[in-house]
Amino acid sequence: MDTHESHIPLIISVDDHTVEPAGVWQDRLPKKHLDAAPRIVRAPLKEMSFLGGRFKPVMGAPGDEGPVGDWWIYEDLRRPLTRLDTAVGYSRDEIRLEVITYEQMRPGSYDVERRLADMDVNHVQSAVCFPTFPRFCGQTFTEAGDRELALLCVRAYNDWMVEEWCGPAAGGRLIPLTLIPLWDAELAAQEVRRNAERGVRAVAFSEIPPHLGLPSVHTDAWDPFLAACAETGTVVAMHIGSSSRMPSTSADAPPAVGSTITFANCCFSMVDWLMSGKFEQFPGLKVMYAEGQIGWIPYILERADVVWEENRGWGGVADKVHRPPSETFPGHVYGCFFDDAFGLRNLDSIGVGNVLYETDYPHSDSTWPKSREVAEAQMGHLAPDVVERIVRGNAIDLLGLTADGLWRGPK
Structure with missing residues (x-):
């Protein structure tokens, strides 16, 4: 572990990512499902685009010309x-939208021992990791045709996450984040409770479920799931893009447009939750927004309060939202950031207890291996106790970690 004296305590990152090893599902599912279960093949790329927030890759046939990469195959999906x-490990100018193989990525992306080593050089003690192939909240399995197999895939991923990725070799430094079968709230509640029994305190969810063809949080459809989360102290973690629709302005807008406004879905989602009445219905419910940044939060709270005060008579919320949204926010909503100097200058308008830090390893936006230096540059004006809460203390409280910042493991 890096022991360099720093204004920044050891970081607990609440938004990193794992690239699943090829055998996650092949090693865990019944033999009868293996031909249909997710598996890796090596194949050429025919074409690929990422415009208007839509990622469209086309796999070539064996023997075709084109760059070769490793592809996940699952039902009709070729990803x-x-x-x-x-x-990570590449300069910004070298990072392009291109296919790669496992051999062409940094091993810390998928290997626990190498991940811990990369955390060491980045002043990171512990990390929560979102998925890659399942997408940020398991949309891949939600879109599948065979729901029986999809449920087995969700459970297999969770078993791998808890038992291997966050298993004994991680020494409590990797904090589990599990998935649910989004298509069935009762099954989702069962999965939350199954994982809570083994010490899991975070579950992935979509920031805007209707974009996935699912009910909104304004209905009672999610109540079994939300009740399970509230009762078990499981935080609902929503990553940007977990609605499978990244913000954009047009079908031909370049990725730079969407990248600039990635926070927008988090913004819309937070208003949904604050106006839904779910925090009143489930007082123990907590949600967090991964990679949404925080600078936008003060104005949205201000605007929500104005609407609640002036328009609630006809705004459809008077019977379920009983106090100004800004008063509900502190006990229920957490913003996560890795690069938001503006938000940090306006911390008093957000709340020190509602801000969490992240490094986004191994994505292109990641501050690795200089997350400490970035934090020092942006938090140098803050008191040490405030910095401690942002980079680790709030995460310890929210995720039920030990006082030393480690996952407690299965009960």
Whole structure:
């Protein structure tokens, strides 16, 4: 572990990512499902685009010309590993939308021992990791045709996450984040409770479920799931893009447009939750927004309060939202950031207890291996106790970690 004296305590990152090893599902599912279960093949790329927030890769046939990469095959899905999945170790100018193989990525992307080593050089003690192939909240399995197999895939991923990725070799430094079968709230509640029994305190969810063809949080459809989360102290973690629709302005807008406004879905989602009445219905419920940054939060709270005060008579919320949204926010909503100097200058308007830090390893936006230096540059004006809460203390409280910042492991 890096022991360099620093204004920044050892970081607990609440938004990193794992690139799943090829055997996650092949090693865990019944033999009868293996031909249909997710598996890796090596194949050429025919064409690939990422415009208007839509990622469209086309796999070539064996023998075709084109760059060769490793592809996940699952039902009709053909999804390649790309440089954007794992960009750390490359200069910004070298990071392009291209297919890659496992051998062409940094081993810390998928190997526990190498991940811990990369965390050491980045002043990171512990990390929560979102998925790659399942997508940020398991949309891949939600879109599948065979729901029986999809449920087995969700459970297999969770078993791998808890038992291997966050298993004994991680020494409590990798904090589990599990998936649910989004298509069935009762099954989702069962999965939350199954994982809570083995010490899991975070579950992935979509920031805007209707974009996935699912009910909104304004209905009672999610109540079994939300009740399970509230009762077990499981935080609902929503990553940008977990609605499978990244913000954009047009079908031909370049990725730079969407990258600039990635926070927008988090913004819309937070308003949904604050106006849904779910925090009143489930007082123990907590949600967090991964990679959404925090600078936008003060104005949205201000605007939500104005609407609640002036328009609630006809705004459809008077019977379920009983106090100004800004008063509900502190006990229920957490913003996560890795590069937001503006938000840090306005911390008093957000709340020190509602801000979490992240490094986004191994994505192209990651601050690895200079997360400490970035934090020092942006937090140098803050008191040490405030910095401690942002980079680790709030995460310890929210995720039920030990006082030393480690996952407690299965009960």
